[in-house]
Structures are given as structure tokens and as C-alpha cells.
Amino acid sequence: MPMTDLQERIATSFQAQGLMTTLGAELVRVAEGEVHIALPFSERLSQQHGFVHAGAITSILDSACGYAALTKAPPGCEVVTAEFKINLLRPALGDRFLAIGKVQNAGWSLTVCTGEVQAFSGDGSAPKVVALMQATIANLRPPA
Amino acid sequence: MPMTDLQERIATSFQAQGLMTTLGAELVRVAEGEVHIALPFSERLSQQHGFVHAGAITSILDSACGYAALTKAPPGCEVVTAEFKINLLRPALGDRFLAIGKVQNAGWSLTVCTGEVQAFSGDGSAPKVVALMQATIANLRPPA
Amino acid sequence: MPMTDLQERIATSFQAQGLMTTLGAELVRVAEGEVHIALPFSERLSQQHGFVHAGAITSILDSACGYAALTKAPPGCEVVTAEFKINLLRPALGDRFLAIGKVQNAGWSLTVCTGEVQAFSGDGSAPKVVALMQATIANLRPPA
Amino acid sequence: MPMTDLQERIATSFQAQGLMTTLGAELVRVAEGEVHIALPFSERLSQQHGFVHAGAITSILDSACGYAALTKAPPGCEVVTAEFKINLLRPALGDRFLAIGKVQNAGWSLTVCTGEVQAFSGDGSAPKVVALMQATIANLRPPA
Numbered sequence: 349m350p351m352t353d354l355q356e357r358i359a360t361s362f363q364a365q366g367l368m369t370t371l372g373a374e375l376v377r378v379a380e381g382e383v384h385i386a387l388p389f390s391e392r393l394s395q396q397h398g399f400v401h402a403g404a405i406t407s408i409l410d411s412a413c414g415y416a417a418l419t420k421a422p423p424g425c426e427v428v429t430a431e432f433k434i435n436l437l438r439p440a441l442g443d444r445f446l447a448i449g450k451v452q453n454a455g456w457s458l459t460v461c462t463g464e465v466q467a468f469s470g471d472g473s474a475p476k477v478v479a480l481m482q483a484t485i486a487n488l489r490p491p492a
Numbered sequence: 493m494p495m496t497d498l499q500e501r502i503a504t505s506f507q508a509q510g511l512m513t514t515l516g517a518e519l520v521r522v523a524e525g526e527v528h529i530a531l532p533f534s535e536r537l538s539q540q541h542g543f544v545h546a547g548a549i550t551s552i553l554d555s556a557c558g559y560a561a562l563t564k565a566p567p568g569c570e571v572v573t574a575e576f577k578i579n580l581l582r583p584a585l586g587d588r589f590l591a592i593g594k595v596q597n598a599g600w601s602l603t604v605c606t607g608e609v610q611a612f613s614g615d616g617s618a619p620k621v622v623a624l625m626q627a628t629i630a631n632l633r634p635p636a
Numbered sequence: 637m638p639m640t641d642l643q644e645r646i647a648t649s650f651q652a653q654g655l656m657t658t659l660g661a662e663l664v665r666v667a668e669g670e671v672h673i674a675l676p677f678s679e680r681l682s683q684q685h686g687f688v689h690a691g692a693i694t695s696i697l698d699s700a701c702g703y704a705a706l707t708k709a710p711p712g713c714e715v716v717t718a719e720f721k722i723n724l725l726r727p728a729l730g731d732r733f734l735a736i737g738k739v740q741n742a743g744w745s746l747t748v749c750t751g752e753v754q755a756f757s758g759d760g761s762a763p764k765v766v767a768l769m770q771a772t773i774a775n776l777r778p779p780a
Numbered sequence: 781m782p783m784t785d786l787q788e789r790i791a792t793s794f795q796a797q798g799l800m801t802t803l804g805a806e807l808v809r810v811a812e813g814e815v816h817i818a819l820p821f822s823e824r825l826s827q828q829h830g831f832v833h834a835g836a837i838t839s840i841l842d843s844a845c846g847y848a849a850l851t852k853a854p855p856g857c858e859v860v861t862a863e864f865k866i867n868l869l870r871p872a873l874g875d876r877f878l879a880i881g882k883v884q885n886a887g888w889s890l891t892v893c894t895g896e897v898q899a900f901s902g903d904g905s906a907p908k909v910v911a912l913m914q915a916t917i918a919n920l921r922p923p924a
Contacts, residue, residue: 366538367545370514394510401511402573403551410546429546430746431772433577433721433865433914435892437885452912453869457745458718458774460867460912462894480884480892482865482914484719484772486746574890575916577721577770577865579748581741596768597725601889602862602918604723604768606750624740624748626721626770628863628916630890654826655833658802682798689799690842690861695835717834721865 351380351419358383358415365411373408375415381451383415388444400440402479405447405465409434409481412449413461417485420454425487430458432483440478442467449481459485495524495563502527502559509555517552519559525595527559532588544584546623549591549609553578553625556593557605561629564598569631574602576627584622586611593627603629639668639707646671646703653699661696663703669739671703676732688728690767693735693753697722697769700737701749705773708742713775718746720771728766730755737769747773783812783851790815790847797843805840807847813883815847820876832872834911837879837897841866841913844881845893849917852886857919862890864915872910874899881915891917 355378362368362375368385371393377384385408387393387400395401410429418427449463461483466475499522506512506519512529515537521528529552531537531544539545554573562571593607605627610619643666650656650663656673659681665672673696675681675688683689698717706715737751749771754763787810794800794807800817803825809816817840819825819832827833842861850859881895893915898907 361540364538364540365545366534366536367548370536371547390510392510392514394508396505396508401509401551402554403515403547404511406550406554407545407547410550428583429580431577431579431719431748433575435575435885435914435916436573437887437892439572453867453909455869460719460869462912462914477885480894480914482867482894482912484867575863575892579741579770579772581743581748597723597765599725604725604863606768606770621741624750624770626723626750626768628723649828652826652828653833654822654824655836658824659835678798680798680802682796684793684796689797689839691803691835691839692799694838694842695833698834698838716871717868719865719867721863723863724861727860 354378354419358418367407368411371404371407378415378419380419381416383412383419383449385412385447386444389442400445402436405440405445405479406434408447409449409463409465409479410483412447413463413481413483414485416449416451416461417459420451420459421487424490427485428488430484430486432481434479434481436479438476438478440467443470444468457487461485498522498563502562511551512555515548515551522559522563524563525560527556527563527593529556529591530588533586544589546580549584549589549623550578552589552591553593553607553609553623554627556591557607557625557627558629560593560595560605561603564595564603565631568634571629572632574628574630576625578623578625580623582620582622584611587614588612601631605629642666642707646706655695656699659692659695666703666707668707669704671700671707671737673700673735674732677730688733690724693728693733693767694722696733696735697737697751697753697767698771700735701751701769701771702773704737704739704749705747708739708747709775712778715773716776718772718774720769722767722769724767726764726766728755731758732756745775749773786810786851790850799839800843803836803839810847810851812851813848815844815851815881817844817879818876821874832877834868837872837877837911838866840879841881841895841897841911842915844879845895845913845915846917848881848883848893849891852883852891853919856922859917860920862916862918864913866911866913868911870908870910872899875902876900889919893917
């Protein structure tokens with residue numbers, strides 16, 4: 349599929365994800381093998397100390413990895429996350445978060461992605477990596 | 493800490509998690525080494541096919557494991573999720589979901605939990621396990 | 637496949653694993669959805685402090701999970717480990733170790749297993765769980 | 781600790797790992813935050829199809845990540861692997877394997893590493909990545 353068609357397909361799919369709207373996430377980049385999703389800070393996403401909850405960080409990174417895998421999937425395939433592992437490196441403290449999912453290996457049935465979430469503060473300092481993911485995404489072939 | 497104090501402390505902490513309110517999650521059980529969190533289905537939590545997004549499933553299971561670890565933490569400790577791994581076994585399809593986090597081993601600095609999310613449909617059939625987690629939670633000691 | 641055929645097939649496959657012989661591991665139980673592999677202590681398997689190396693513990697548990705998955709695989713399928721995650725709960729200290737792999741969910745293309753390694757000391761005390769695994773095993777179908 | 785002392789300390793520790801000798805692994809590089817371990821192919825390391833067993837691949841990558849973490853650990857600390865996750869991307873087919881462990885984040889008590897194993901064939905073609913790891917290593921402080 350040409351990249352512009354893929355970008356449109358992914359934008360449409362993203363819009364259909366109720367959770368992304370509920371969290372306030374935005375799809376900001378779709379390239380071959382790499383997808384970025386941004387999330388502005390909101391108290392609605394907090395854990396008990398006021399930082400962003402690991403679950404919100406995980407949600408956008410899982411979506412970024414899944415869509416990155418979709419850019420490399422065989423024509424006609426859907427993708428579904430089989431599993432992932434995430435390390436939370438430091439408190440998710442910032443004004444805005446950017447999840448970056450990248451394909452590391454695209455096989456016939458499984459795609460392996462890695463990803464990170466960067467936290468941006470409003471003061472112009474360099475972003476900090478708050479989470480690292482390694483994920484396995486399965487290709488779902490259409491019924492023959 | 494006596495269990496009733498712990499239950500109160502965890503209920504207060506849960507209430508302070510903006511994300512749990514945003515998702516519509518409820519704390520339903522706090523026992524020694526085991527915590528349950530429920531999540532009713534909502535389109536606001538969906539992925540692109542209308543099932544509940546892996547991120548929402550993960551969020552309640554991460555919280556359940558974290559609070560289970562807290563029930564076993566040394567007095568005065570806070571806990572923070574260091575990392576987890578989750579397998580998504582089937583689409584999260586149901587009226588209501590129940591995340592169960594259990595402590596498997598509580599060490600001096602790290603607690604290992606396992607957890608699952610069960611999906612309940614409205615027709616009275618047996619619940620189905622839709623996700624399995626293995627998580628590492630770190631104890632944060634108060635400054636000496 | 638009847639269980640006795642499966643047991644024979646797994647015993648033959650186990651014998652063909654050079655690494656299991658090198659480590660000194662033994663296949664001790666094959667049941668539907670559950671496989672046990674034992675490993676006697678040897679200095680040849682140590683890490684720098686004299687305990688059994690995480691790599692040896694992981695090797696027998698990976699094999700136990702893989703063969704457990706094979707007992708549930710569709711006829712004619714081979715299996716291959718796609719990924720796993722392991723927590724090392726305490727030093728692998730003991731005379732003998734037992735890896736237990738169990739199928740949690742067997743899907744069309746992926747099987748999810750959990751497993752643990754128990755350490756036995758010579759003094760008759762209860763075994764201790766030294767490791768917990770959650771693994772994803774892929775079914776490899778024969779060419780049509 | 782100066783890098784030369786660290787290199788010596790890690791070389792001595794590596795020599796004390798019975799498993800590394802049993803597998804035939806060699807420590808080939810120790811730099812700040814990065815350690816390489818090589819493993820020549822041997823039938824003694826095989827799984828049932830003659831490829832190198834995931835357990836052997838995992839063993840050298842776990843050691844590479846652990847020693848990489850040690851290069852960043854506070855003075856006087858020992859390190860121990862708390863957990864890791866590994867994806868096996870393709871059969872471990874080759875004459876020689878190289879495990880590369882890298883520190884991604886070194887915290888007070890936990891260090892997060894990522895790593896890969898590259899397979900080299902004798903024909904001079906580019907190496908292939910056969911495994912990806914994400915690991916959590918704990919610092920063990922000496923008793924006060």
C-alpha cells in the first residue's frame with residue numbers, strides 16, 4: 349500500500365479508538381516502520397502522586413508500536429498486539445509526552461517493535477525518556 | 493499496618509488516581525497480597541474494532557498489581573511499578589472486566605506480582621481470561 | 637496425537653537438544669499442557685558467586701514451556717519460542733532444580749505459557765521458587 | 781572505578797562463571813555502559829533442529845546486559861538480574877554469535893539495559909539480529 353494510503357488508513361483507525369480520544373492523544377507522525385503519538389498532560393490521566401499514570405503512558409506506546417507494525421504488515425492484514433513489556437524509567441512528569449514506536453523485525457506472522465516515551469517540560473530543556481517498550485504484534489490475515 | 497488501615501489507605505490512593513476515574517474503574521477488593529479492580533465496558537475505552545483497548549486493560553491490571561504489592565510492602569514504603577509484561581490472549585470483549593493482581597514474592601526492595609483480567613458477558617456464561625501480566629514493583633523507602 | 641505418542645515425540649526431541657545434555661538436564665514429566673525438566677546442581681552451571689546462572693535456569697524453563705505448548709499444538713505443528721519474560725526471585729541455590737511449564741491459553745497460532753523453577757536443597761526442606769516465566773510460543777504449520 | 785580496573789574486575793568475574801566456560805563463551809569487549817560476549821557455534825548448544833538453543837543465546841545476552849550494568853553501578857555495588865524479556869526473531873543459525881548489552885538508564889537501585897544477539901555466518905555476509913532483550917538489573921549495596 350502506498351504510504352499516503354497507509355497514513356490515511358491509520359488516521360481513520362486512530363480516530364476510531366475511543367480510548368485515544370478519552371486520553372486526549374494525537375497521532376502526529378506515520379512513516380514506514382515508525383509512528384509517533386503525542387499526549388498532553390492532564391490531571392485526568394494522573395496516578396496518586398499527580399504524575400501521568402503508567403497505564404496512560406503504556407496506552408499511547410502500545411498504539412504507536414501497533415501502528416508502526418501495521419505500516420510493515422502484508423497487504424490486507426490487520427494487526428493485534430500479542431504482548432509487550434514496558435520499563436518505567438522515571439516518573440512521567442511533563443507538559444507533553446511523545447510515544448515513538450519502531451519496527452525492529454517484520455516477519456510473516458509476527459512483528460517485533462521497540463518504543464519509548466519522551467517527556468517534554470515547558471521550559472525548553474531536553475526531553476527525558478520515561479518508558480521503554482518491547483512488543484510483539486501479530487498479523488491477522490483475512491479469511492482465505 | 494492492620495488490613496483495615498491498608499484498605500483505607502489504598503482506597504484513598506485509588507481515589508486520587510485521575511486515570512482510574514477517567515476510565516470508570518472501581519476498586520472492588522483489597523486483601524493481603526491480592527487486589528481486584530473492575531471496569532465496566534464503555535465505547536470511550538475502545539480500540540478501532542470496538543473492543544476495549546489493551547491500554548485500558550493494562551491500566552487496571554497495573555494498578556491491581558501495584559496495590560497488591562503495597563499490601564505486602566514494609567511499613568512507610570511507597571511502591572512504584574518498575575516494569576511489567578502483559579500477554580493479550582483474546583479480544584477484550586464483554587460487559588465488565590475484572591483485574592486481579594496477586595503478590596508472588598515480596599522481597600526487600602522488589603515485589604513480583606502476577607495478574608489476570610477476566611471478561612464477563614451479560615449472559616451469565618463463565619468469565620474468560622483476556623490478559624496475563626507479570627510485574628515488578630519497587631519499594632520506595634522514605635528518606636532516612 | 638495420543639499422549640503416549642506425544643511423550644515419545646517430546647522425549648526424542650529433548651534427546652536431540654544438545655544444550656540439555658550439556659547442562660545435564662532431564663525430562664521428568666510430560667502431561668497434557670504441562671512439562672517438567674530437572675537440573676542437578678553443577679559448578680559447570682554457575683555464575684560468579686557459585687549459584688546456578690540465570691541462563692541455565694532460563695534454558696530449562698524455556699524448554700519446559702515450549703514442550704508444554706507442543707502438547708497442545710495442532711497435529712503436524714512444530715513450535716518455536718517467540719519470546720518470554722523471566723523474573724529471578726532469589727539466588728538459584730540448591731542441589732536440584734525443577735522447571736515446570738504450563739499452558740495457560742492455546743490459540744490458533746500462539747500459545748501462552750507460564751512457568752516456574754523450584755530449587756530443592758538436600759535437607760528435605762520445602763522447595764523455593766527461584767524464577768517465574770511468562771512465554772509466547774508460536775505454532776509452525778507444515779507447508780500446505 | 782577507572783575503566784581498566786572495571787575491565788579487570790569484569791574479566792575476573794566472567795572467568796568465575798562456570799556456565800560461560802561450559803558454553804564456550806568469550807568476553808570480547810568491556811566499555812562504559814556496553815559489554816560484548818561472543819559464542820562460537822557448537823552442537824553442544826543446539827536445540828532439536830540443530831540451531832543454537834534459545835537458552836544459550838539468552839545466557840550470553842543476560843551476562844552482557846548484567847556486566848554492562850556493572851560498568852555503571854555505584855562504587856562497591858554488585859549487580860543481579862531482576863528480570864528480562866527476550867524476543868527470538870529468527871533461528872539462531874550461524875558460525876558465531878555476538879551478544880551486545882547496553883545500559884539505557886542507570887538509576888539508584890535499578891539499571892535498565894537493552895541488548896541484541898547478532899549471528900555471523902562464515903560466508904562474510906552481514907550479521908543478522910536473532911534476539912532482542914530488555915532487562916532490569918538491581919544494584920546490591922554492601923551492608924552498611
